[in-house]
Amino acid sequence: MTAAVDKTAIRHAATVLLVRAGSDGPQVLMGQRGSRAAFMPDKFVFPGGAVDASDFVVPLARPLDAECAARLSLDPPGPQALAAAAIRELWEETGLMLGVAGAWPSPPADWQRFAEHGLLPDASGLRYIFRAITPPGRPRRFDARFFLADAGHVVGDLDDFSAACEELSHLHWVPFATARKLNLPFITEVVLAEAQARIMGEDMPPSVPFFDNSTGVSRFHRIEL
Template identity: 40%
Template sequence: MTNKPTSSPDAAALAGRAKAAPTLRRPRDAATLVIVDRTSPTPRVLMGRRRPEQVFLPNTFVFPGGRVEPADRAAARRHALSAADLEALKVEMRGRRSDTRAAALALAAVRETYEETGIIVGAAHATAPPPLASAWDAFHAEGYQPCLDKLTFFARAITPPGRPRRYDTRFFIVDADEVCHRVERTDGELLDIDWYPLDRARALKLPSITRLVIEDVAQFIDRQGDNEGPCDVPFYYHRHGRQERAVLRR
């Protein structure tokens, strides 16, 4: 009689853990733009609700933003950030660090804001660049070009492992005075787009990272009121299953 081979308990446990282990995805470069309106007694921020059928963070309120596209990297050679923000963005930058990659992050924030909300942060141009079949064509067709000099890099967060999408997101902030135009057409990714006072924003259904960044926004606004200079950048990430908060020194 031949004994049939059986799996040992240790082997079965290892197989179970391997099956349950999350797929490790490399975070993709992404950017978000927080626009602050100070015309009312309480500062307001532009937010929208992600559609309920979306895979990543469905039915939650977020700031406009998205991943960096090749068109952003191509355009980055023609648009400059402030020297301080350029250097801050390259601190702890994964992969190859470059000025072009840093500027592409800011451009992605401006472009995604236009696509998702119809809001343009930029300046009018005399002659529109020729169409290049790129993600920037619609923006340029409105008669504007992006301006990055008023944007400030103020936070960074990496999506935890195991999520259906992972992003290494840089958060930029700009005053609503820099909004030069708004169109009604959007890509439909965000619903309920509106200006929300910070206290009301805190009460919305928010991803955990957005809730943290709202507090960073409040602190940023307070520092500006006190005329403080550029500050260090909070950096949120996960290690050993726990959320960590580091500080990127300027």
């Protein structure tokens, strides 16, 4: 008999803010969750999701920036799995691929279609900018790490979402100037502001903000080296 899965247990997750230049300023890729989704129904979010077992063993053609990797090494599951999960979730939910040409020794099932494109995942363009844990009482809980990435690292057409799964609808590039007018979760608004400040070159603390809601008391930290 298979043991029941506790869906309210905190799962490690990775999310990508993919950004490109637009005629009206920087744009970020977002999509809308379904009205029947258990987690954040109808909300506009960034592509992302939980770390899978296969993400721990996926070869990265290029690693994360050393500083980002060092911060992610402070807690499980570590930089390798989180970077791989971010790339996989972006690809699954949007059809866009962060990769470089390379041969796989033996791709896991979750990565088979990615490998068929002749690409290995490339984490060199990801920048770790935020961490947040979902508060208690929600139908799903995640310990999410947010990565900022320049769309210039994507292989292929940035407007072609034909290979995306159906988890997110209304995938489109949203100007930062108007993104906050969408139906957003609170944490998405906060991360948007953080990303915009970094893109605009504001003087940022040498650390990563962390909203820790692992208990009933919300705490704010900064992840330092």
